[in-house]
Amino acid sequence: MEKFSQLFADIVKLWSKYGVSHYLPGIRNTLVLALVATAIGCVIGFVCGVLNTIPYTKKDPLVKRFFLKLIRVVVRVYVEVFRGTPMVLQAVFVYYGLPYFTDNVVKFSSIWAAAILVVSINTGAYMAESVRGGIISIDPGQTEGAKAIGMTHVQTMLNVILPQALRNIMPQIGNNFIINVKDTSVMFIIGFPDFFSAHRAAVGASYLYFPSATVEMAGYLTMTLIASFLLRWVEKKLDGDSSYELVQVDPLTMTAGTYSHPDRGTPFDEQSKEYRGRVQQGLKHGRTRGER
Amino acid sequence: MGEMILQINHLSKSFGSNLVLRDIDFTVEKGDVTSIIGASGSGKSTLLRCINLLETPTSGEILYHGENVAGRGVNAAAYRSHVGMVFQSFNLFNNMTVLENCIVGQVKVLKKNREDARKRAMNYLEKVGMAPYINAKPRQISGGQKQRVAIARALAMDPEVLLFDEPTSALDPEMVGEVLNVMQALAQEGMTMLVVTHEMAFARDVSSHVVYMNQGVICEQGSPEEVFGNPQRQETRDFLSRFRSN
Numbered sequence: 096m097e098k099f100s101q102l103f104a105d106i107v108k109l110w111s112k113y114g115v116s117h118y119l120p121g122i123r124n125t126l127v128l129a130l131v132a133t134a135i136g137c138v139i140g141f142v143c144g145v146l147n148t149i150p151y152t153k154k155d156p157l158v159k160r161f162f163l164k165l166i167r168v169v170v171r172v173y174v175e176v177f178r179g180t181p182m183v184l185q186a187v188f189v190y191y192g193l194p195y196f197t198d199n200v201v202k203f204s205s206i207w208a209a210a211i212l213v214v215s216i217n218t219g220a221y222m223a224e225s226v227r228g229g230i231i232s233i234d235p236g237q238t239e240g241a242k243a244i245g246m247t248h249v250q251t252m253l254n255v256i257l258p259q260a261l262r263n264i265m266p267q268i269g270n271n272f273i274i275n276v277k278d279t280s281v282m283f284i285i286g287f288p289d290f291f292s293a294h295r296a297a298v299g300a301s302y303l304y305f306p307s308a309t310v311e312m313a314g315y316l317t318m319t320l321i322a323s324f325l326l327r328w329v330e331k332k333l334d335g336d337s338s339y340e341l342v343q344v345d346p347l348t349m350t351a352g353t354y355s356h357p358d359r360g361t362p363f364d365e366q367s368k369e370y371r372g373r374v375q376q377g378l379k380h381g382r383t384r385g386e387r
Numbered sequence: 388m389g390e391m392i393l394q395i396n397h398l399s400k401s402f403g404s405n406l407v408l409r410d411i412d413f414t415v416e417k418g419d420v421t422s423i424i425g426a427s428g429s430g431k432s433t434l435l436r437c438i439n440l441l442e443t444p445t446s447g448e449i450l451y452h453g454e455n456v457a458g459r460g461v462n463a464a465a466y467r468s469h470v471g472m473v474f475q476s477f478n479l480f481n482n483m484t485v486l487e488n489c490i491v492g493q494v495k496v497l498k499k500n501r502e503d504a505r506k507r508a509m510n511y512l513e514k515v516g517m518a519p520y521i522n523a524k525p526r527q528i529s530g531g532q533k534q535r536v537a538i539a540r541a542l543a544m545d546p547e548v549l550l551f552d553e554p555t556s557a558l559d560p561e562m563v564g565e566v567l568n569v570m571q572a573l574a575q576e577g578m579t580m581l582v583v584t585h586e587m588a589f590a591r592d593v594s595s596h597v598v599y600m601n602q603g604v605i606c607e608q609g610s611p612e613e614v615f616g617n618p619q620r621q622e623t624r625d626f627l628s629r630f631r632s633n
Contacts, residue, residue, distance in 0.1 A: 152443060156459075239441055240478030240537075244492035244544050245468025254491055258482040339484075339523040 105306035113297040121293035122314060128207075128282070128289065129275040132214035136275075137268060139215060140222020143170045144260075145252055147223070148230050170223060177220035183281035186213045190285040210287045214279060218271050225267040229260035262333050269326035273319045290314055389417035391452070392548050392579060393438065398447035398457075400430075400437055407433045409603045411447070415548060415581060420574045422590035422611075423583045425600035426626060431583040432475075434600070435552050438581070439472050468496050471541030475553040477533040479525040485512065485536050486521035489543045497544065504543075511539040515569050531562030538569055549573070551582040587630045591615045599623050 110118065146166045151159060177185065190209045194200075203209040233256050241251040280291035290311065297307045393415040400408040408430045415421060423431045436442040438449060440456065440463045449457040456466045479488050489508035493499045499507075512518045515535040525533055534554055541549055551570065555563040567589055574580060574593050584590055590597055590611065597614040599607045599622075607614060607623045618624045 234478075236474065236476050236478040237480060240474065240480065242441065242464070243439060243467055243472035243474070243478075244540065245464050245466075245496040246492070247464045250495050254495060255480050255482065262482070335524065339520075339527060341519045342521055 102306055102309065105303050106310055109297055109301065109303055109306055109310060112301070113293065117293035117296050118290070118310065118314070121288060121290035122318065124288050125276060125279055125290040126318065128210055128214060128279050128287070129272060132211050132279070133218055133268070133272045133275050135211065135215035136218025136222050136271065139219025140226045141257070143173070143219065143223035144226025144230055145257075146170060147227050149248060173216075174220045174223050177217050178224075181281075182213065182217050182278060183284050185217060186210070186282060186285050189213050206285060206287050209285055210279070210282045214275060214282070218275060221271060222264075222267070225264045225271075226260065229264040229267075230256055232263060233259050262330075265326070265330050265333065269323065269330075272326070273322055276318050276322060277315060389419070391416055393581075394448075394450040394453075395438070396448040396450065398434070398437060398449065399445050400433055400442060401445050407603050408437065408444075411605055413598060413605060413608065415579060417547075417579055418577050419596055420578075420580045420594040421582065421596040421598060422594040423581070423598045423600060424585070424587065424590050424626075425606075429600045430603040431600050432552050435472075435550050435581065435583050439467060439470055439550055441472075464496075468492075468544060469547050471544055471546030471549040473534070473537050473541055473549065473551045473554050475556050477525070477530070477537045477557075479533055479537055479540070481525050483524075484521065485517060485523050485525070485528070488525070488536060489540045492540065492544050508539070508543050511542045512536070514542070514572075515539045516565075529562060530558045531565045534558065534562075534566045535569055538566075538573075542573075548579040548581060551580065551584070553583050553585065555584070555586060587615075587627075599626065601626070 147170050149163055149166075151163050186209070189212060190203060193203070237255050237259065238251055241255045246254065279287070279289050282289055283292040283295060286292075294307050294311045298304050301307070391414060395411055395413055398408060398411040399406070411434060413421075423434065425431050433442060437444045437457075440449075440461075444457045447457065448455045451466060451469070455461075456463070479485075480491065483491060486505070486508055489512060490501065490504045493504035493507060494501055497504075509518060509521070512521060515538055517532060517535050517539060520528055520532065520536075525536070528536070538549075538554075554570070555566050558566065563586070567586060570580070570582070570589070571593050580594075582589070582594065592611070594611055597608065597611050598605055599614060599618075599620075601622045607618060607620050614623065615627065618627060
């Protein structure tokens with residue numbers, strides 16, 4: 096008990112000294128970096144995923160086939176390299192590598208640019224595979240339906256496939272965001288002022304390692320818990336309503352635009368009064384056919 | 388007779404070494420309702436998919452108003468926007484409502500403005516009796532309803548010819564009727580249709596032309612009276628007798 100009260104006192108001490116100057120800006124920087132890098136990473140992933148799934152047949156001209164093959168190889172190399180090396184190393188490699196190679200012509204004026212670049216391309220490498228999986232998991236019938244009404248590959252992708260793929264990979268995007276919230280902590284290696292670097296600054300002066308680590312643990316956990324809660328909410332929003340409103344129409348309107356006399360019977364049973372009543376009854380209870 | 392829309396010359400299709408279609412010749416004129424019948428695996432669906440370029444023919448020509456669309460360098464998307472298709476598995480866009488399904492093609496492909504597209508979509512959805520359901524998602528409606536929406540979606544594109552790939556095969560028996568009713572109404576309005584079907588009554592009573600396919604070749608074709616009333620080939624007789632007995 097004594098230990099706990101001491102821990103609490105130390106945390107209060109740390110927070111009053113470093114809270115506003117280090118911990119809070121650290122939290123903000125971590126969240127901004129994770130958010131921006133995940134967003135850019137998703138864009139990279141989507142572009143790679145789409146480029147990777149452009150179909151080609153043996154009938155296409157050789158040039159087109161060559162370029163599509165080339166694109167696939169390039170994306171593959173990118174994915175394997177950035178998925179297969181630690182992000183902490185990638186940060187060092189990019190941050191010091193570019194000035195080294197270009198004799199300081201190209202260097203990062205801002206630590207933010209370097210951090211966003213590294214985390215984005217890292218996320219993009221993971222997302223490329225997720226997006227590819229999301230795209231190939233969509234029923235080929237969807238593509239055929241779109242093609243059959245004359246859509247081009249790009250139109251099919253933008254209007255039909257990607258919205259569905261996006262819904263399917265939402266959990267993956269959320270996963271990547273949460274991973275980024277935590278893993279941006281390795282950016283301290285190039286001096287990025289994130290939440291974890293606040294810990295390093297605080298303990299460097301106060302030597303309160305364990306209390307500061309407790310603050311960090313609680314902080315990271317709070318961030319990721321809020322993130323996963325928000326992601327669930329977004330997913331629900333994306334799914335839309337589970338029921339729908341029937342639109343009243345002229346009950347005498349019949350199929351094929353013909354008008355039928357009420358007592359002559361109807362071509363479709365759905366148009367009959369009892370059926371509509373049944374459907375509306377079902378809707379009232381929030382139950383619809385084929386509801387997941 | 389009417390204006391020639393499609394002319395298929397010596398069309399062949401093979402998957403690897405498996406020859407699915409052999410030297411198919413036939414024509415579709417404006418206003419024709421052609422039923423393609425035959426046993427499963429006889430190449431009916433493949434023929435229809437070749438006509439819509441969803442499969443690439445191995446050899447032969449598909450002339451659309453005299454222009455070969457089966458060759459290289461053809462804008463397949465532009466051609467497909469004139470040829471509607473209704474699938475066995477509906478293939479409605481799952482991310483859109485019923486109404487949105489019928490609008491998207493008009494806006495994106497035909498570049499119509501949204502309001503016109505909406506009116507047109509509503510018109511056809513009313514025609515197939517699906518106007519009350521415009522706000523539903525495809526997963527919320529039944530198979531027969533989905534297929535009627537799919538027909539409305541194809542019609543909204545103002546196609547010159549409508550291809551039906553076994554439109555009732557995935558439906559419960561009680562839902563087959565509602566879809567066939569819509570198709571029959573379309574046929575009576577003069578829509579040019581090419582229907583792959585197992586519904587012999589539809590082929591006999593509604594179509595103007597019947598094609599019987601067997602093992603990748605057109606075995607016999609003619610008017611429904613000729614093919615159903617007086618089949619010339621033994622294969623056709625065998626096939627039809629299997630339907631008569633039940």
